[in-house]
Amino acid sequence: MKREQIAKNIVADLKELAALTSDIDGAQRIAWTPTFKKATEWFAQKMQAAGAEVWTDAAGNSWAKFAGESEECIVIGSHLDSVPDGGWLDGALGVVAGMGIGAYGLADKKPAKTLYVVGWADEEGVAFGKSCLGSSAVSGIVTSKDVLPLRHQENGRSFSDVWQEYGLDANRIGEAHTTFAKLPVKAYLELHIEQAPLLALAKKSVACVYGVCGCNRQYITFRGQQGHCGSPVALRQDAFIAAAQTTLDLREIALKYDSYCTVGNIEVKPDLTTISPGYCRISLDQRSI
Helix, strand or coil: CCHHHHHHHHHHHHHHHHHHHEECCEECCCCCCHHHHHHHHHHHHHHHHCCCEEEECCCCCEEEEECCCEEEEEEEEEECCCCCCECCCCCHHHHHHHHHHHHHHCCCCCCCEEEEEEEECCCCCCCCCCCCHHHHHHHCCCCHHHHCCCECCCCCCEHHHHHHCCCCCHHHCCHHHHHHHCCCEEEEECCCCCCCCHHHHCCCCCCCCCCCCEEEEEEEEEECECEECCCCHHHCECHHHHHHHHHHHHHHHHHHCCCEEECCCEEEECCCCCEECCEEEEEEEEEEC
């Protein structure tokens, strides 16, 4: 099959996945939801139809294997989960591109090296606040002791209870690393849509990354004194104002050091229209090369 036709087929598959797992606001493949399960089942069905061996590892990652002449292998993939209202190409592009190479590029021929296509599970960290969960488990830096204390950020359910619904045992998450470590991997490739307009501004269609950002997340709590809205502004100890000033300072730090600081979650108490809050908690996501 010609490259142009392979590319068209991959785009068609991406549109099919988007139609299956999106609504008017965007992709809704949040990890550990029925929509995410629908996406992983779609992956499995597509890969089985293409003749691949398909399975889910102990960390919930979706795998497909196209056997080659050699057991030496190349891994291609990204993630199938999304943030709420996510982009249709975010994560999915890398997975479906790998699927297309196996299903269309290797049709009727055996590659020199074995090809593995992977969809990393819970890359976005929406459910439990821990990003890159599946890939971190495979690399060995996340184990059961790291995930067992986690609670679902929306409904408070335990990690173990949520995983049981997907046939996974949180106590066995470390087995994903043991299995992967046995593979003779020679290369890993991930095609990803850019999360910024830098390529467009540079009038480039594609580029290679030159590094991987480290990521650190924290919650910062500010405590002041709640006050009635009729109290003088100059005499208030408004916790939200302190948090807002800090957020603006974090922006200046990010600009100064060419890094990323994001405050995406804000919680105030007592959360009433006529009270200046005495408590405020903000999230902080920091990333830098």
